[in-house]
Amino acid sequence: MTKAIMIQGAGSNVGKSLLVAGIARAAVRRGLSVAPFKPQNMSNNAAVTVDGGEIGRAQALQAQACRRDPIVDMNPVLLKPETDVGAQVVVQGQRLTTVKARDYAALKPTLLPHVLDSFHALAATCDLIVVEGAGSPAEVNLRHGDIANMGFAEAANVPVILVGDIDRGGVIAQLVGTHVVLTHGDADRIVGFAVNKFRGDVSLFDDGMTTIADRTGWASLGVVPWFADAWKLPAEDVMDIASRKGGHLRVVVPRLNRIANFDDLDPLSATPDVSVDIIPEGRPLPLDADLIILPGSKSTIADLDHFRAQGWDIDLAAHIRRGGHVLGICGGYQMLGKRVSDPDGLEGPPRDVAGLGHLDVETVLHPRKRLALSHATYLPTGDSVSGYEIHLGSTTGPDTDRAWLTLDGRPEGAANPTGQVRGCYLHGLFAADKFRGAYLDVLGKPVTAGSYASVVEDTLDRLADHVEQHLDMDALLALAAPVTAR
Structure with missing residues (x-):
């Protein structure tokens, strides 16, 4: 039976895309058939798929980590910003319309059936789906009609791992604060947490991990150090161009x-x-x-x-x-x-x-x-x-x-x-x-x-090694839940 687990971030750019790629490659090396999935993405760095559509570049890289061809079901909703207030909306690989940000809130709930269709179509092809959220579930002002984070997790009944970014500081507040602002139902969907982008001796943050676990009740899955070779992999976010x-x-x-x-x-x-x-x-x-x-x-x-x-x-x-x-x-x-x-x-x-x-x-x-x-x-x-x-x-x-x-x-x-x-x-x-x-x-x-x-493949393998060493992969895979039939 196919299982799924969702990686959400306590903020934007916490390293979700890279972690999903690393988790996916590590799971593939354990003998599982794996597929990546991101319900909604926002990026102008797109990839063309073998089935004639376009998806976010990160999902194409994650597909490579899974040793699969990228297809449109891996990223059913892609937003491509055209101005500061508007974006092109791509649904299951094809342009649907262009909307202003304030109008997208009304359109968004109508896209959930397409998202779920793609998710279940993908589930029929693999043992494990590793889902990536977008932005942060702590943006509770966006919860109504959400299809990117907890709205999707609720609709598809997928458990969530929440990731914080210690490199930007305040990671305890990121994770505990997210627990505080979420509804009880959404907070209960989070079954574990991890801290990403640590520099130095990870044991120095042992007390921090205990504090987060005590205040949230979530399982601690590990502290992932900074992955220095990340620049060798294709970047999706314009913030990562350097x-x-x-x-x-x-x-x-x-x-x-x-x-x-x-x-x-x-x-x-x-x-x-x-x-x-x-x-x-x-x-x-x-x-x-x-x-x-x-x-x-x-x-x-x-x-x-x-x-x-x-x-x-x-x-x-x-x-x-x-x-x-x-x-x-x-x-x-x-x-x-x-x-x-x-x-x-x-x-x-x-x-x-x-x-x-x-x-x-x-x-x-x-x-x-x-x-x-x-x-x-x-x-x-x-x-x-x-x-x-x-x-x-x-x-x-x-x-x-x-x-x-x-x-x-x-x-x-x-x-x-x-x-x-x-x-x-x-x-x-x-x-x-x-x-x-x-x-x-x-x-x-x-x-x-x-x-x-060879550079990309070798880097994906080193990323998988990195994830295996610092994340509790056994616990993470055990937390994945069966995909329920529609």
Whole structure:
């Protein structure tokens, strides 16, 4: 019989996604068939699934930890922020609508049947489901109609492990305070707790664990030290994007307001000869960049405005005049062209704006989203590249005659006459080791590409070792409850 356990956090960014991945891989190594599940996620870093939809990047990584292909049932509701007050709502892999935050409260309860359908469909395929909550159940103002934390746990009758983050301080208050503000029914659903991100001698917190257990009545499952290799795994949260000091080749990335699908940067960060520098607003693009990457964006026109507001358009033009190289991926590709048109108002009021003008192409946004797992060939070398497409709009113009990829048999991408400036719609291309090495070699500073897939797999195994060592996995698995039939 399939069992389930839910990992909730006493706050945002407590490390739930990573813990679920580690628990999942540890359970798989014990011989269980495991699947990840997150009822509702909010992220612009999405993954395309084998069944033709999109889910949060963290659930795709967790699927890999389970040694399974990612499918839409692993994350049935995905919210993709488009503005400070509104988000696109993706249900079971497909766009449903775009709503303002205040209107989502009314929509949310109608999504619970879809969430439960996906949960039970997944339960039919495995021995154990490890569920990840979102935010914190302590946000009791959001409890009515909740589908992300206790609302789901109640509807699906799944027991909960609550995780606190000691790195930010106040972890006793996080956990005990959550117990205080929850209703008795919700508090009783929590069957255990753990503390995450500890630095130093964990025995120093023995008294703290006793205090939490005494005040809550929950079982203590352990203190998990800081996992130093977490940066080697694809990150989902924009808060986790960080510069990474490496070797002699410098890749510079302006941090766009609505940056999306930034997992393109992970293989570069994991390449020892490469330094990746994420530039926040208010800082110029460095003069010594070897390559500037304009990453994906959830709101191309808004991020184009933001790019200019930082003066980065001037820095980019100067970089190109000095002979520097530029790569635009997806939204970044659209920004590099001469014009971006949004006749249907998909990103706000209908607009037609000038692009940065470094590629002789124009983009028209249209409602139908392209979602596909794709296979490409890098034309200069013939190397194979696998990746994914996730975008609105089509791009045309003279520079597409210099396509530098074939994507599922058709030309893809554009380049300026010198080849310094390139763009394409294919995400994930740097995960292909031969392509990564060949592309970076053109910059005049050869690198040793290594095997990125091996880095991720080895890190997941080390994460599982870490979890097994510091969490009481026997107790955690014993607390999982059978999935009840609908």
